[in-house]
Amino acid sequence: MTVSRTYDVAVIGGGVVGLAIARGLAGQGRRIAILDEGDVARRASRGNFALVWVQSKGLGMARYGAWTTGSAALWPGFAAALREETGLDLGLSQPGGYSLCLSEAELDARRAAMMRMHNQPGWEPVPWEVHDHARIARAMPALGPEVVGGVFCPLDGHVNSLRLFRALHASATARGATYLPDHPVREIAALAGGGFRITTAQAPIEAARIVLAAGLGNAALAPMVGLAAPVRPQRGQVMVTEKTAPFLAYPMATLRQTDEGGVMIGDSKEEAPEDEAVGPGVLAAMARRAIRMFPLLGGLNIVRSWGALRVMSPDGFPIYDQSETAPGAFLVTCHSGVTLAAAHSDVLAPMIARGALDMSVAAFSARRFDVPSPA
Numbered sequence: 001m002t003v004s005r006t007y008d009v010a011v012i013g014g015g016v017v018g019l020a021i022a023r024g025l026a027g028q029g030r031r032i033a034i035l036d037e038g039d040v041a042r043r044a045s046r047g048n049f050a051l052v053w054v055q056s057k058g059l060g061m062a063r064y065g066a067w068t069t070g071s072a073a074l075w076p077g078f079a080a081a082l083r084e085e086t087g088l089d090l091g092l093s094q095p096g097g098y099s100l101c102l103s104e105a106e107l108d109a110r111r112a113a114m115m116r117m118h119n120q121p122g123w124e125p126v127p128w129e130v131h132d133h134a135r136i137a138r139a140m141p142a143l144g145p146e147v148v149g150g151v152f153c154p155l156d157g158h159v160n161s162l163r164l165f166r167a168l169h170a171s172a173t174a175r176g177a178t179y180l181p182d183h184p185v186r187e188i189a190a191l192a193g194g195g196f197r198i199t200t201a202q203a204p205i206e207a208a209r210i211v212l213a214a215g216l217g218n219a220a221l222a223p224m225v226g227l228a229a230p231v232r233p234q235r236g237q238v239m240v241t242e243k244t245a246p247f248l249a250y251p252m253a254t255l256r257q258t259d260e261g262g263v264m265i266g267d268s269k270e271e272a273p274e275d276e277a278v279g280p281g282v283l284a285a286m287a288r289r290a291i292r293m294f295p296l297l298g299g300l301n302i303v304r305s306w307g308a309l310r311v312m313s314p315d316g317f318p319i320y321d322q323s324e325t326a327p328g329a330f331l332v333t334c335h336s337g338v339t340l341a342a343a344h345s346d347v348l349a350p351m352i353a354r355g356a357l358d359m360s361v362a363a364f365s366a367r368r369f370d371v372p373s374p375a
């Protein structure tokens, strides 16, 4: 006979999203399990660009802009708490960030998109400015002559995202959560008297509540508990140079110098990818653009490149949901899991612990994708 193990909450998925939620749920005597796949799993959490980014977030959904800004504001306290709990310095830096433009047409389009976003009904103001070449060059003298200007937002920043991943894991387990690798979930059944029975590759698990935080895996799991997670993969390729003396004072949308000295160049947006492979065509295009922005990059060696799959919803915004047919089942997915880690841990997890999502996150329900069929 197989004996099932019982928890208060089973979080399915051990990427940055699942770990941030598990960390926020753990403690106060709650028994939390994190069910994850093995080492071969595809994880956006291991391949991202590590921006804590505000400036481009929210065109099409004002609430997402405010949610992102709120998370960025929580980040300093969040990083300090993780450091205290785990001893890991996440290298958080929030000096503001740039989206650089290589032509007047690019800059006009960027400015227009920012204005459209800021003119939306319900938009909570976020500071931003257009800076010309001279102003950016004063802050970053290595700037190439082709950069005509850029959009600056003082709330933008970046972090060491692999250390974030490790710190979330260490913090969640230190708070008492049980991490169960090699537990790919195959089936979830809502029990008649409440709670869930989860079939994994190992012995089954029972939990009073579940949180689906399995990234792209949520698409298959959500319908098992009356939820929908219409997420698709979108590949991003990234490369990193050898370490060099600091010359990038600010992170940029596609370029940043890490706290260890390497320069990350990113990140493509490729639809319908078959896998996480990198291709020389995409990498070369990204490198050419980066060198036009900062010509000295042309003298640095690329030491590593990789591809990873973003977890994209149809409109690009997060999906946070709770099941109507299987009470106690929650869904959390997004494509900015680094930026939103603080909000997931400190704001969303407490809602799940209380048993219901607040109205403040109702805009993120997947019900926004339900459209009446034509008569």
Ligand SMILES: Cc1cc2nc3c(=O)[nH]c(=O)nc-3n(C[C@H](O)[C@H](O)[C@H](O)COP(=O)(O)OP(=O)(O)OC[C@H]3O[C@@H](n4cnc5c(N)ncnc54)[C@H](O)[C@@H]3O)c2cc1C
Binding pocket: 012, 013, 014, 015, 016, 017, 018, 035, 036, 037, 038, 041, 042, 043, 044, 045, 046, 047, 048, 049, 050, 051, 052, 053, 183, 184, 185, 186, 213, 214, 215, 216, 217, 218, 221, 235, 236, 237, 238, 267, 308, 309, 310, 311, 333, 334, 335, 336, 337, 338, 339, 340
């Ligand atoms: C190229 C690139 C650049 C990015 N840049 C940024 C950035 O600058 N800033 C930012 O905020 N975000 C960025 N992101 C997004 C960020 O990385 C993701 O939002 C985040 O990693 C998603 O985390 P996740 O935990 O949902 O998914 P994942 O990291 O994919 O993790 C999902 C986990 O669920 C597990 N799983 C799947 N199915 C099952 C199952 N059936 N049973 C058990 N476990 C399962 C997997 O094994 C995995 O561990 C970027 C992403 C990419 C790809």
